[in-house]
Each structure stands twice: as structure tokens, then as C-alpha cells.
Amino acid sequence: MDLNRLGKEIHYFRSLRGLSQQELARDICNQSEISRIESGKAFPTLQTLYFISLKLNVPITYLLHTSMNERVDYIEETMSLINELVLHKQYKEVYELTKAELKRTDELEGSYVHFLRWQHAVAAFEMNRMSIEECIGQIEAALQDQTARFLFTAQGLEEKMCNSLAILYAEKKHFSRSFYYYDRIISQETMSQSDPELLLKVFYNYGKALFEAGELEKAEKIINKGIRQSKKLGNMTFLGQLYYQRGCCKETREEPSASKDFFKAYAFMEETGKVVLQAIIYEEKEDYFMNETVRSLYPFPKK
Known part of the structure; x- marks a missing residue:
């Protein structure tokens, strides 16, 4: 069980909602307990974690997943590597890495699989191995998966995938669809x-x-x-x-x-x-x- 990771996630969402530790603790527990949880020195009871999740508008399953998933470090490191390769337009490396990772989809959690499919599609398109229509179709299919919607939002993937779609639609001169995705991002x-x-x-x-x-x-x-x-x-x-x-x-x-x-x-x-x-x-x-x-x-x- 990773207390530090859970604490960091609670701190992140608390800051995102504009709450102080005292405001988060109100009607749940003491402010000092929130401080200990965020610093990784204590694990809350399930009841406390449930009320924290309600106030932060975060599913309790996400917080439990964060604290218990031993593969999180590996996934984050791989995503970071892929993002770095994309930044330097090393699409061949992105294509090969995502292809290899996608062979193990049974072992991987939903949002990471969609991240891989998104980056694989974009890399394939950039290498002329996939048409722009296929690329758009794969990214839109991932966005429509409601089971991964919260994780998309929590990890900022939804906005990035929408940005890819907006760029692709603009390239096709389908401006109305491009503008739809840009407006969707800005509205966040x-x-x-x-x-x-x-x-x-x-x-x-x-x-x-x-x-x-x-x-x-x-x-x-x-x-x-x-x-x-x-x-x-x-x-x-x-x-x-x-x-x-x-x-x-x-x-x-x-x-x-x-x-x-x-x-x-x-x-x-x-x-x-x-x-x-x-x-x-x-x-x-x-x-x-x-x-x-x-x-x-x-x-x-x-x-």
C-alpha cells in the first residue's frame, strides 16, 4: 500500500478544488489528520476516505486504486518516456514502444491502454502507416469510453486527446469539428x-x-x-x-x-x-x- 502516493493525490485534488486542509477536514476529521494523510504518515479509515472522496468529487475507487496498484510507477515512467519521445517527434520509437505495450493489454488498466492507443495512432499517422480518418476514429473511440472518463480527467488525457483531434480535423479542413474540440478544451x-x-x-x-x-x-x-x-x-x-x-x-x-x-x-x-x-x-x-x-x-x- 503506497501511502505517499495516496497523500499526493489527495493534496493534488484538494489544491485543484481550492480547499485548505481545514476546509477539507470540516465534518470529516481533524485538520492534523488530513496533514498526516497528505504527508504519507497515515492511512485513513475507509469511512474517512469515503467522505474525503465525496468532498473532492473523486471516486473512492480511484483513491483506493492509487494506493494499492503496484504498477503505477511503471505506467507513469512509461507514459513520461512516451511523452518525451513525442516532444522530440521521435515517432518511430513511439510507434514501436506503444505497439509492444499494447500486446499486454490484459495486464494493464483502462486509461493507460487508451493513452497507448492514442499515441500509437498519432505515431502511425505521422509515419504514414495509418490514414487520418483511422487515426481520428481510434482517438474518438477512446474518448467515448465512459469507464475511463474519470481517469482521463484526473490525468489530463482528455484535453490532450481533444487537442490531437482538433489538429487532425483542421488538417482535413473540417473546421467545425476542430472548433468543437478546441471549445471543449477551453471550457475546462x-x-x-x-x-x-x-x-x-x-x-x-x-x-x-x-x-x-x-x-x-x-x-x-x-x-x-x-x-x-x-x-x-x-x-x-x-x-x-x-x-x-x-x-x-x-x-x-x-x-x-x-x-x-x-x-x-x-x-x-x-x-x-x-x-x-x-x-x-x-x-x-x-x-x-x-x-x-x-x-x-x-x-x-x-x-
């Missing part, structure tokens, strides 16, 4: 806490898809939300891309202020070390960067 109230970087990425991708669909006004509105959220969170990861996409919207409408957004995009690319994207912006929007006043303010490369 806890996204800014659970995975702020994914949320910012979604704002950028959503704005880009709206731009490609010709919905410039809505695109700019979504992008502005992304810019505000980036500043609120103090996260500059996608600010460069967001300003660039807003500049593209303004450029299409022939607004002079487009230049300011391209300059900001360039500067934030510099700040975040995205030199490849920085070079692409300069090459694509070179005319905007020829003004001598502007060149004196930003470290643009010399021709």
Missing part, C-alpha cells in the same frame, strides 16, 4: 492550473485554425485571450506565436498595426530561444523589418 475551468502550457498552445492552434477558415474576427478574439492568459500566468512560451498569428489577421485586413505584432513576435521568439521560428518570421515578413527605426530597437539579423 481547471485547465489554467492543471496544464497551463497546453491551454496556451490550444489558444494559438485555435486562432491559427480560425484564421485558416477565414474567421478573422473570432481568430483575433481567441488569440487575444491567449495573450492575456499568457501574461496572467507569466508564461511566455507561446507569446511569440500568438503575436505572429494576430499580426497575420491584421495583415489580411490591411491594418497598419500588424507590424507591431510582428515586431513583438520576433522579440518574444528571441526571448524564448526559438531561433528557427524567429528566422522564419524575419524571412516571411522581411518588408516589415526594413524600417531603420524598427531595426534600431530590435536585434534583427543583418542581410
Whole structure:
């Protein structure tokens, strides 16, 4: 029985719900007992755990599973490895690893199996071993499995799978379905806490898809939300891309202020070390960067 893991999960969900230890303990137990449970020094009675699960809106079966499943470490390590491979676009390795893991589905729990099927489908598509329609079908089938729904939410998988679907549908120019999945992600109230970087990425991708669909006004509105959220969170990861996409919207409408957004995009690319994207912006929007006043303010490369 893993008391530390159970304690960490209770602490995570308590923080997610915005509760203090004292608020969680009210009408259940003493605050000191919650502290001992979260630090892994005590295991609650089933009655206490049941009332904790009710207040946190988490199935008691999930908390029991967390504390008793000896394979959790292995699963988390494997998921972490796959995510790292995806980050570096090593799709062949992802494909082979997920294929090997899926051969042992009888030994594995539901949400992990769906995670593997999702990543396997995306890797197969990226390697041209699966059509975009097949890839979409497999991810949507996983999302519709109600037995794994809570674990999807708890592990943040639902939003990530929806993001994959939104990107795939946009690639097929099925924009209404793409927008449906982007809206589904943004509607999650806890996204800014659970995975702020994914949320910012979604704002950028959503704005880009709206731009490609010709919905410039809505695109700019979504992008502005992304810019505000980036500043609120103090996260500059996608600010460069967001300003660039807003500049593209303004450029299409022939607004002079487009230049300011391209300059900001360039500067934030510099700040975040995205030199490849920085070079692409300069090459694509070179005319905007020829003004001598502007060149004196930003470290643009010399021709």
C-alpha cells in the first residue's frame, strides 16, 4: 500500500478544488489528520476516505486504486518516456514502444491502454502507416469510453486527446469539428492550473485554425485571450506565436498595426530561444523589418 502516493493525490485534488486542509477536514476529521494523510504518515479509515472522496468529487475507487496498484510507477515512467519521445517527434520509437505495450493489454488498466492507443495512432499517422480518418476514429473511440472518463480527467488525457483531434480535423479542413474540440478544451475551468502550457498552445492552434477558415474576427478574439492568459500566468512560451498569428489577421485586413505584432513576435521568439521560428518570421515578413527605426530597437539579423 503506497501511502505517499495516496497523500499526493489527495493534496493534488484538494489544491485543484481550492480547499485548505481545514476546509477539507470540516465534518470529516481533524485538520492534523488530513496533514498526516497528505504527508504519507497515515492511512485513513475507509469511512474517512469515503467522505474525503465525496468532498473532492473523486471516486473512492480511484483513491483506493492509487494506493494499492503496484504498477503505477511503471505506467507513469512509461507514459513520461512516451511523452518525451513525442516532444522530440521521435515517432518511430513511439510507434514501436506503444505497439509492444499494447500486446499486454490484459495486464494493464483502462486509461493507460487508451493513452497507448492514442499515441500509437498519432505515431502511425505521422509515419504514414495509418490514414487520418483511422487515426481520428481510434482517438474518438477512446474518448467515448465512459469507464475511463474519470481517469482521463484526473490525468489530463482528455484535453490532450481533444487537442490531437482538433489538429487532425483542421488538417482535413473540417473546421467545425476542430472548433468543437478546441471549445471543449477551453471550457475546462481547471485547465489554467492543471496544464497551463497546453491551454496556451490550444489558444494559438485555435486562432491559427480560425484564421485558416477565414474567421478573422473570432481568430483575433481567441488569440487575444491567449495573450492575456499568457501574461496572467507569466508564461511566455507561446507569446511569440500568438503575436505572429494576430499580426497575420491584421495583415489580411490591411491594418497598419500588424507590424507591431510582428515586431513583438520576433522579440518574444528571441526571448524564448526559438531561433528557427524567429528566422522564419524575419524571412516571411522581411518588408516589415526594413524600417531603420524598427531595426534600431530590435536585434534583427543583418542581410
